[in-house]
Amino acid sequence: MTSILLVEDDAEMVSLLSRFLPEEGYQLRVVTDMASTLRAVSEAEPDLILLDIVLGSEDGRDIFRELREISDVPAIFLTGRGLESDRIAGLKMGADDYIVKPFSLGELSARIESVLRRVGSNASPHSIDVPNMKFGPLEINEQTHDVHLNGELLELTAKEFSLLAFLAGSPRQVFSREQLLEHVWASSPEWQNEATVTEHIRRLRLKIETDPDHPRWITTVRGFGYRFEPVLA
Template identity: 35%
Template sequence: MQTSRILVIDDDHDLCALLDDYLSAEGFTIEAVHDGALGATRACTENYDLVVLDVMLPGLNGFEVLRKIRAGSAVPVVMLTARGEEVDRIVGLELGADDYLPKPFNPRELVARIRAIQRRSATQQKNETAPEAVLAVGDLTLDPGRRAVLQGGQELPLTSVEFSVLEVLMTQAGRVVSREELCSQALGRQLNSYDRSIDVHISSLRRKLGPAKDGSERLKSVRGVGYIYLRPTVAESL
């Protein structure tokens, strides 16, 4: 089996050494850089399976690095944020990070997040070789094989995780999907306490999709349960 190659972008040399020891023992090949600009260049020009990116970097901060990466690469990115700084997590996810982990963290948790992203990537590759049926709800069409979403014939710029969340909701349109189920199916991991990543992705999807043709909401939150992608009314579908 080919070893996964991971780039760690963090100016904390001790943490990078710890992650090198721990992740190497888990079968990953680790390369670390301590400068944001160099990290962005390496992530876009070399073949990595995943990037671990710290928000607090000198000079070019983690958000700026993520913008540069997303402008030239779809490599999965896990962001490391300061504990309690929820705004950092929200901004990171909105900019295209696949997941986040607040510092300090248990290396086991990082491995779990990486494995979850790997499972999701494997599922995506499987869909590309044996694509599932195209989903259509109202004016929205989702093509699992192409990983594309069209609204009124125009393709929407969704992140990989946003696509996965929307796919789960459209597959079960008209039914409430719990946050736990969304986290399991779309993110490939269990929902942790105080984890708001699903809610951030839903918020971003609402903004990108906009309201339905009749002005009603497409994605409805069900308090204490989860979310539902509403099927259009008969009048709207005509």
């Protein structure tokens, strides 16, 4: 069953969605602040997060920033702020969608389904043909989603794994940030900031590179994008 984490402190909204979402076939868990959000995601990562960006004394955008340090779970912002600038800011932060209150339950359901469809198409196109890739000390298994480096299992988020697997599936081929948004995020610069790619590359390098400032696995081709270098020894 698809699981949704609702981050909301409005009792009326919680009551409404606690009835509606289970009726739609979703498993729902409700939290109200940053600490409980991060704890819930660490315990059992949901398939989707609905995040109100105005939570009492806390800013939902701060929660989202902290969340992105530990997870790439897709998120839909819920907010009463309907200005275009607010929507653009939310999408540039990396939110998968942005719904302005008040909204209809039908609209919410459609947007949830749309985001889940996009996320479901994020698997690397090489996952069936190349279930296991090995480059010297680096081994990438697309069936188990495990990555080993020098025999040690690396702890990658789902998006970090998808990004690495996609790049490694086409060694030495250069991909622009726009292309990576399209293939790994099933998105585009119109919907998501290209800086999202830059940040994920940075985090991935911290985990797989001996010297992230001088990477040997994922290199930057200035003015073009990134490529995977198949180091064999």
